Amino acid sequence: MRDTSVFAPWATVRAFFQRLRPEEGRRKSNVWSWFIFILGMIYFFLPLYATFVFSLKMIKDRYTFEAYKVAFQDPNFFSHFGYSVLWAILTIVISLLLIVPTAYWVHWRTPRLRPVVEFITLMPFVVPAVVLTFGLIRAYGSPPIVLIGSPALLIAGYVTLSLPYMFRAVDTGLRSIDVRTLTEAALSLGAGWRVILTQVIFPNLRVAILSGVFLTFAIVMGEFTFASLLAWPAFGPYMEEIGAMRAYTPQALSVVSFLLTWGSIGLLQLVSRGAGQEQIAGAH
């Protein structure tokens, strides 16, 4: 041992670092993780902060809520917002009527057809909103079938947009319950189809349906493409119009819209906690 005394200090140093290394390594990766995380948070929050500050600067050299006052005093704000709420409700109702029985039927009767149905619900990712609008106008703008004057095309577009989210949500919900046993139990107790759907299946799917509903609501409320190109009043085109006319109110509306999205998704997360649901992006 003694004859290695020359290297003793080096050995001690090495031993010291060896003992330290795992921890050192972890700390380093921790610093890196924090760096990335903080970078991400800056990118997330800076635009939101900037928007909020900008919306307060309507009166020179002072921070006021003047822009919000102006925004809310415009009677058009409420009418367009109201229209969007109406479109959202119609979309949700039709989407539910279409998706819940279909998903239920797929689970109970025709599991073979599930990939087909799922593929169709994913079509909005293949046909972007602007292309679908184009197709809808071309297909239903001239005889034999004219639907241009009615909101049918708008709602149809929105329902299409909601298909992936709605189907995913309901499908996940149905997977967690034993559809076959429940249905057969209900049938053997003499229940009709309406009773089965409304009193057996629906209550079991409440959470799944709610998450689909909130997401659809958030998407329709801010949607711009369909409403603008089909020329129907809605919150999205209204915001765009204000953006072209005024300076500070658009940012105030932006904050309102963000709170709306945040509220819907927040409720969704609250409702579907633990359901393992993940959502894919909306209408850009």
Next chain:
Amino acid sequence: MSVPNTKNRTIGDAPRARPQTPSAKLPQFILDWAGLAPFFLFALAFLFIPSFSIFVRSFQANDGSFTLNNIVALFTQRDIINAYKTSLQISAITAVGGALFGFLLAQAVILGGLPRNLRTFLLTFSGVASNFAGVPLAFAFVATMGNAGLVTGWIEAIFDLDLRQMGFSIYRMTGLSIVYMYFQFPLMVLIMAPALDGLRREWREACENLGGSTLHYWRYVALPILLPSLLGTTILLFGNAFGAYATAYAFSGSFINLVTILIGAQIQGDVLYNPGLGNALALGMIVIMSITMLGYTIMQRRAARWVR
């Protein structure tokens, strides 16, 4: 749905026998499809007929006769080629950028040893951010890096510049890419999080027991497993950006020549002076998006191999 399924309904007390008679087979088959009829009819009317009409009209001249001129024009007309080029470029840039940063962020939060509640926070926030798009997102970035924006003000104050006089405009490709990233990388985080969770501790331990370093682990174990998810999601992000219209329209208006913007303009008035060409333009988008989704599906299948 009030399907008159009298076959299974119990009449009286005794349940019917389970096995069905062979003669019931054919109505059964029809009934199975009948239950899905409303859904298929909806899809037919509002997805397939419009898409099909785009397809058919792409090959029609103004007088209704068959022609390939519209398709040829897609590859020869300057402004159309440029629109496709810009759209493809911006989609590729934001897909790769969003995928890289989104992956790093997801990795930092899930495997980087950060407090667990940060992870919940990030996932919730990603859910919101990936849905916060369109017009309000455009306004948010105008307030951030527009002419009177917060960050613009900071940069001008720090470096004592007048960016506008220098001919710098954010309402072009670079600026729009930064905006798109806002909904791109949260989507990456959302999709990569479960994949990263799927990496098992045993794999890392096995690698370490065999004498592998962290580098070895990532190079030979984790990345090969994650590669299909990574590539698949990048492709998805590409499609996500390629189909975007509202954000670009509200942010750049007509400053930037994207395919979606051109189609929107064609809807509002026949700017190409050729309805058939407009259809061909839309058909081109459908084709590119179909390829994108096909790639994504293939990658998802491969990724699913490791998920249990």
